[in-house]
Structures are given as structure tokens and as C-alpha cells.
Amino acid sequence: MMTTETNSRPLISLRGLTKSYQTGELVTQVLHGVDLDIEAGEFVAIMGSSGSGKSTLMNILGCLDKPTTGDYWFRGHSVAKLNHDQLAALRRDAFGFVFQNYNLLAAADAVGNVELPAVYSGTPAHERHQRACELLQQLGLGDRLDHRPGQLSGGQQQRVSVARALMNGGDIILADEPTGALDSQSGKDVMEILAQLSAAGHTVILITHDPEVAEHADRLIEIKDGHVVSDTRKAVQTSKAAPKKTPPRGKASLLNDLGEAFTTAGRSLRSNIFRTMLTLLGIVIGVASVISMLAIGQGAQQEVVDRIGAMGSNLLTVFPGAPNQRGRWNVATLVPEDVDAIQEIPNVLTAVPELTGNQTLRRAGFDQEAQINATYSSFPLARQWQVSEGSFFTEEDEALFTTVAVIGKTVAQQMFPQTDPLGEFLLINNVLFRVIGVMEERGASPWGQDQDDVVFVPFSTGSLRLFGQRFVRNVTVAIDNTDFMHETHQQVHQLLLERHGVEDFTIRNMASIIEAQTETENTMTLLLGVIAVISLVVGGIGVMNIMLVSVTERTREIGVRMATGARRLHIMQQFLIEALTVSLLGGLLGVIIGVGATAIIASLGTSVHYALLPVVLAFSCAFLTGLIFGYLPARKASRLDPVQALSSE
Incomplete structure (x- = not known):
């Protein structure tokens, strides 16, 4: 630091000073060899x-x-150095x-x-x-x-x-x-x-x-x-x-510099409040989009996974027809004896046939079509779907071809709107069945089908009196220990192959379905997140454009700051913090609006999933947006020449 001053040396000393400006190939010399001392x-x-x-x-x-x-010598020291x-x-x-x-x-x-x-x-x-x-x-x-x-x-x-x-x-x-x-x-x-x-x-x-x-x-x-x-x-x-x-x-100190920079940034942003609000808008929309879209995407994913999981994540489902065969639903390859053989495999909790189809239900002037499912008495155990009223039919009912039925909640509400259905009778395809139980409400399936619009009857009764066939539509196999799911899958496959002599069946692993569905939903959620991030990047570009305009408008201010002692770092801090302030304020408002919008969407019945990570991610993206897109304008401001900055209009 130049603080030493002696009597033998002038305060300022100039020797042979020249100054030239070049415009293209034209060189203009303004000062010619100035010699000057100032005490x-x-x-x-x-x-x-x-x-x-x-x-x-x-x-x-x-x-x-x-x-x-x-x-140029100042207090005996060369300024050129x-x-x-x-x-x-x-x-x-x-x-x-x-x-x-x-x-x-x-x-x-x-x-x-x-x-x-x-x-x-x-x-x-x-x-x-x-x-x-x-x-x-x-x-x-x-x-x-x-x-x-x-x-x-x-x-x-x-x-x-x-x-x-x-x-x-x-x-x-x-x-x-x-x-x-x-x-x-x-x-x-x-x-x-x-x-x-x-x-x-x-x-x-x-x-x-x-x-x-x-x-x-x-x-x-x-x-x-x-x-x-x-x-x-x-x-x-x-x-x-x-x-x-x-x-x-x-x-x-850096702390003091940052504090002053934030104060000046706030003053500058307030002086152009309308432009600041427009700049904030892009960041707010981007952050709110990231939060709400990810919440909706993850909520949809969780809902689908929960629905599939509710059907039983420990299930294998066997369908008739070879893999990738068209029209395999009408292929007659699976019989009840296959089901009985599968039940003998170790680690199989139970196996039940399902023979399904739509039939007309009639009762005292009510007429409705519903799905009929002829199955075994162990169906509730296999599907983890319990009876809420009455009871499910038994093995004895199957052996005696009893005409009893267990109905879903939708059938109960529509066929017995003001009556307790237990003990009442239904005509199914002109066959009289007595209602002995009502299943717990299950809701829509992952594919949108109403699972409660169903009537369960003993397999023996249904196959003989309702469908007129012994071939089953599918077999549901419940696994006892899911750690050995893959091995059990292979054993079921080998058993049926040996019994049929040809692979005229298809086995689906519910765990694999959940995994595949999760991957699909993750992809969709990622897509939604990318779209939202693109919106955030667009907002960042808006921040950069506004900051570049701000640098142009405030060029003289930059010159004044440099003339009063601001270093390049001070100028860069100033404009970078202004960009960060806009981005962080936009991020905060975006978080509030995003969470609020998600809550409104949830109140309308859409499944959403609240998580801290998307909020942190969105806010961090807002911070990085200000840092990245504010750097170029800040660097441009710090590189301005003080003389040119002061002479700007």
C-alpha cells in the first residue's frame, strides 16, 4: 500500500506520458509526452x-x-506495476x-x-x-x-x-x-x-x-x-x-462484502419492481412446475403400485395359450387338475382357478350385468381379499355343487340398495343363488376396472351350471416365501410343461409386473421432471437477459463504483448476487405456489405424493439457475473499463 510520502518526492510525477486510442486501423494520440509534478x-x-x-x-x-x-509515479511508486x-x-x-x-x-x-x-x-x-x-x-x-x-x-x-x-x-x-x-x-x-x-x-x-x-x-x-x-x-x-x-x-471481509451486495441488490431490484416481477415469473413457474409435476407423477406411481400390490405381490398368474399368442384367452389348455398339481409344489401357499365371464343378475325388478368368478374356497387367501359380511363358500360347498354366492360391494349396493343382502337370493343366468357373504371394498384395479362389481361362486357350480366348461380362464398361485419367488416360478413352469408336453401356457410374475410398472412410472415422472426443468431453464435465460439489460442500463453506475474503489470482484459479486436474489426469491415463491397447487390438486381427488427431495431439488435448481445464468452478465460488468463506463449515457 502506498502510504509513505517524503519531502524529496512530489505526490504525483509524470514523465513522458502519452495516450493513444485505436479505432480499427486509425490511431489517435491524445497526450504527447506530458511531464508534470504535483505536490x-x-x-x-x-x-x-x-x-x-x-x-x-x-x-x-x-x-x-x-x-x-x-x-506515472505516485508517492514515489510506479503506478504501471x-x-x-x-x-x-x-x-x-x-x-x-x-x-x-x-x-x-x-x-x-x-x-x-x-x-x-x-x-x-x-x-x-x-x-x-x-x-x-x-x-x-x-x-x-x-x-x-x-x-x-x-x-x-x-x-x-x-x-x-x-x-x-x-x-x-x-x-x-x-x-x-x-x-x-x-x-x-x-x-x-x-x-x-x-x-x-x-x-x-x-x-x-x-x-x-x-x-x-x-x-x-x-x-x-x-x-x-x-x-x-x-x-x-x-x-x-x-x-x-x-x-x-x-x-x-x-x-x-467476504461476509461484509456479501452483506452489502445483498443490500444493494435489494435496493436495485426494488427500483425496477415491475421488471423484477416479470423476471421472477419464469423462475416461479419453473420451480412450481417441478414440485407439482413430480408430486403428481410420484403419486400416480404410488397409487398404481399400491393397487397392484393390493392384488398380491406374492402372486403368479397362469394364463392359457403360449407366450405372445393372439387370442389366447379363448384357448382351452388349463384344467382344475393342473391347479391341484400346482398346490403340491413346495412354497406354494395355495392355488385357485378362476373361470370368469359377464352374466346377467336379476332380483325383484332389478336387472344388472356383472362379472361372475367361479373359483375355489381358498380365493380370499390367495388374493388377500377378505369377506366383510357373512362368509365365503367352503370346500363342502364346492363338493356339493351348492348354489351360493359371495358378492362385491358394488353388486350389493346396486342389487340390494335398501336391504341386507345376506340370505337373499339372486338369479344368475336363470339359476337361483343364495347370497352368503359380501367382500371388502377393493376399488378400481390398476387398469381402471371396478373390482367390486363381481360375484364369486364355487368353481364346481359355476363351471357346470353357468359356463358349461371345465377349462379355466387363469390360475392364481400364491407364494408362501417371496424370497424364493423365482425358483417357485420355474417349478410351476416345469410342472405344467411336463403335464402338457408343450408350452401352451403363460406365467406372469406379479413382482415383475410391479417392477415393470414402477419403471414405466419412473420414466413418466422423469419426463414430467424434465419438462418442468426446461421451464426452469427458460426462466434462467430470462434472468440472464434481464441482467444483461441491467448491466447496459447501469454502466455508468458501474463506472462510479469502480471510481470509488470497487474491485472487479465487488462488481461481479454485485450483479451475481442480484441474479441469485431473483432466483432464490423466485424459488421460494415457486415452492410455496408448487406445494399449494399440489394441495389443491390433491383435494380434487388426484393422488399426489409429498416428498422433501423434489422441493430441495427445485430450490437447488433455482439457486444454480441464478448462479449459472447470472455469471455471464456479472463477468461482463466486472470487465468494463472505468473510463468508458463513466462516459456512457
Whole structure:
């Protein structure tokens, strides 16, 4: 850090300084071999007409720009050896800028504008706020502390600019046409302030084209066409006070920087509230979509798996007909003897035939079609489907061809709406059956069929009196120990192959069906999630576009921040945190809306599955969206040239 100053060395020393600008193949030289020394405490006016190079010289003196060739020595140290961050530190600690157009931040009040240089020097918030108020009061703005630039006159804005220049001590005040945009009285007031600062020991370098303004200085340097043509000092100079000590500064830390960046981000976003809301919309929709779509997808998956599982995850189902054979439902290959043989296989809990078909039910004026299932008495054990009222038929009923029936809930409600069905009679295909039981309500199957619209009868009775055949539609095999499901599957397959001599049957493993269905639902859920993430990415692109527009609109603000000591990291943090703030706020609103929308959908009867992972995933995606899509605009902002940024409109 450049803090050492000796009497033998000038404060600022320029030797052979040149500055050229290249536009395509055209090279324009603005400064031509400038040699200049400025002592500490001097009040210097650099005067010249427009295009003479005086503003370029000021930018180099203030370390906003670098010379093309030549040497710049500050307190005996070469400025050419300093990198971007070191130049920013030098501007922050040694220089204070007073611009013609004030260059105040429109979204900040007077105190906030004055505090700006101290933000980058790590001064604690309460200390810089107190000092900013004191400076404004000293400059006659004690009643304008909370006023924004748009609420201040030109003279008042320039005083705020002067206070900002003094915030970190302002050893050297660089004033570029400070009266150019002011009326005569305000101009005089500003020049009196600069004269007072000079008398207080500050080094004041004034850039002007007005001889009357230049007369306030103790030393006049005239520049023309990039050359110093004269350098005169007044014969009598007022006595100067000793330079004031630089105000104490805090130690800059990442935590403080981030805190200030979030505060500034909030202020900036509030100043463009409508645009901020539009930017939030894309993130909100994306996050809400991820949460609700995944919840619906996982809910549908869970519902299907539960329904299949309710049918029995320990089941093997044997169908007639060879695998992949068309019309195999009408093939007559399975008989009750196959079922009896399967029951003898180890690890088979029970095996039941199922002979099904639709038949007409009649009772006292009621006429309805329902599915009839002729099966064994062990059906409830095989399908894990119990009787809620009465009882299921027995082996004795099967042996005696008894005409008894057990009905499902739907049949009970439709055929016996106001009567207890137990003991009542039904005509099934003109055969009279007595109802002895009602099954528990099962609901719809995974394929949408009403499982309760069914009547169970003994296999012997059904095959003889209702269907007129012994061949079964399918055989349901319940496995005792599912750990050996695969081995039992192979044993059933081998048994039937030996009995039939040909593979005229198909075996389905319910566990495999559940696994296949789960994989299908996972694929659908993933598809829904991808669609939602695409929506989130689109929202991220919107964030990037808005931030790029923001960088363009706030280019001058970036220049002001750089002039007051902001490093590239500060500028990058600023815009990156603005993007993150938008994304995180959008993520939070998206989570709230997504969970709320999911709850509404669930209340309408759709199955949903609440899980923390989709919420965390969606919010994390919002964070990454802000980080990824905010990086490019933030990097662009941090790479801006301070001089070009300050001169932008």
C-alpha cells in the first residue's frame, strides 16, 4: 500500500506520458509526452478547450485509465506495476472524484451515495453512516439526508458528490468540470467548498475550460492538443493546513462484502419492481412446475403400485395359450387338475382357478350385468381379499355343487340398495343363488376396472351350471416365501410343461409386473421432471437477459463504483448476487405456489405424493439457475473499463 510520502518526492510525477486510442486501423494520440509534478496540498487547475486532452489526463491521474507510454509515479511508486485490484485500492484510499454530471446512484439516498467509497474499504456500517451524515451536515445538507438525487437540485447533488469524495479522506480531490452543469450561484458555492478543502490540506486537481473557475486555483496548467503549454503559480499562496488524517477503516471481509451486495441488490431490484416481477415469473413457474409435476407423477406411481400390490405381490398368474399368442384367452389348455398339481409344489401357499365371464343378475325388478368368478374356497387367501359380511363358500360347498354366492360391494349396493343382502337370493343366468357373504371394498384395479362389481361362486357350480366348461380362464398361485419367488416360478413352469408336453401356457410374475410398472412410472415422472426443468431453464435465460439489460442500463453506475474503489470482484459479486436474489426469491415463491397447487390438486381427488427431495431439488435448481445464468452478465460488468463506463449515457 502506498502510504509513505517524503519531502524529496512530489505526490504525483509524470514523465513522458502519452495516450493513444485505436479505432480499427486509425490511431489517435491524445497526450504527447506530458511531464508534470504535483505536490501534496496544491490547488491545481488543468485548463484547456474541448479535445485538448485534459479529461484524459485526469483519468490517468485518478488511475481510471493507463497511459500508452511513459511513467506515472505516485508517492514515489510506479503506478504501471499495479494490477486492477491495486488500482482500485489506490482510488479508494487516495482519490475522491467530483464529476460534472454528479454521477450519483439514483436508487440510493444522499447518505447511501456518500457511504459508497467506505463500503469498499470495509468500514463498519454504523461508522460510515455517522461519517456520511456529518459530511453532509458540514456541506449544508443536514435536512436532505434521506433525499434521492431526483429530489435534489444540481448544486445539492454536487455537494453530495463532494461529500462522497471526502468519505475515505479524499487526500486528492479530482474535480472534472464541477461547475459545468450548475447555475452561477451554485457554481460559486462549489468552488468555495473546493477552496476550503484546499485550505484544509487536501490536494485539489481541478479540470476546467473556464478561466474564471481556474482563477480559484493556486496553480494553473494549460494543456493544448495533448501538450502542456504553460504552468504558472500564483505569486502569493494562502497558507495550507496540515493534511487531515485518513479516517480509520475497517478490515474488509467476504461476509461484509456479501452483506452489502445483498443490500444493494435489494435496493436495485426494488427500483425496477415491475421488471423484477416479470423476471421472477419464469423462475416461479419453473420451480412450481417441478414440485407439482413430480408430486403428481410420484403419486400416480404410488397409487398404481399400491393397487397392484393390493392384488398380491406374492402372486403368479397362469394364463392359457403360449407366450405372445393372439387370442389366447379363448384357448382351452388349463384344467382344475393342473391347479391341484400346482398346490403340491413346495412354497406354494395355495392355488385357485378362476373361470370368469359377464352374466346377467336379476332380483325383484332389478336387472344388472356383472362379472361372475367361479373359483375355489381358498380365493380370499390367495388374493388377500377378505369377506366383510357373512362368509365365503367352503370346500363342502364346492363338493356339493351348492348354489351360493359371495358378492362385491358394488353388486350389493346396486342389487340390494335398501336391504341386507345376506340370505337373499339372486338369479344368475336363470339359476337361483343364495347370497352368503359380501367382500371388502377393493376399488378400481390398476387398469381402471371396478373390482367390486363381481360375484364369486364355487368353481364346481359355476363351471357346470353357468359356463358349461371345465377349462379355466387363469390360475392364481400364491407364494408362501417371496424370497424364493423365482425358483417357485420355474417349478410351476416345469410342472405344467411336463403335464402338457408343450408350452401352451403363460406365467406372469406379479413382482415383475410391479417392477415393470414402477419403471414405466419412473420414466413418466422423469419426463414430467424434465419438462418442468426446461421451464426452469427458460426462466434462467430470462434472468440472464434481464441482467444483461441491467448491466447496459447501469454502466455508468458501474463506472462510479469502480471510481470509488470497487474491485472487479465487488462488481461481479454485485450483479451475481442480484441474479441469485431473483432466483432464490423466485424459488421460494415457486415452492410455496408448487406445494399449494399440489394441495389443491390433491383435494380434487388426484393422488399426489409429498416428498422433501423434489422441493430441495427445485430450490437447488433455482439457486444454480441464478448462479449459472447470472455469471455471464456479472463477468461482463466486472470487465468494463472505468473510463468508458463513466462516459456512457
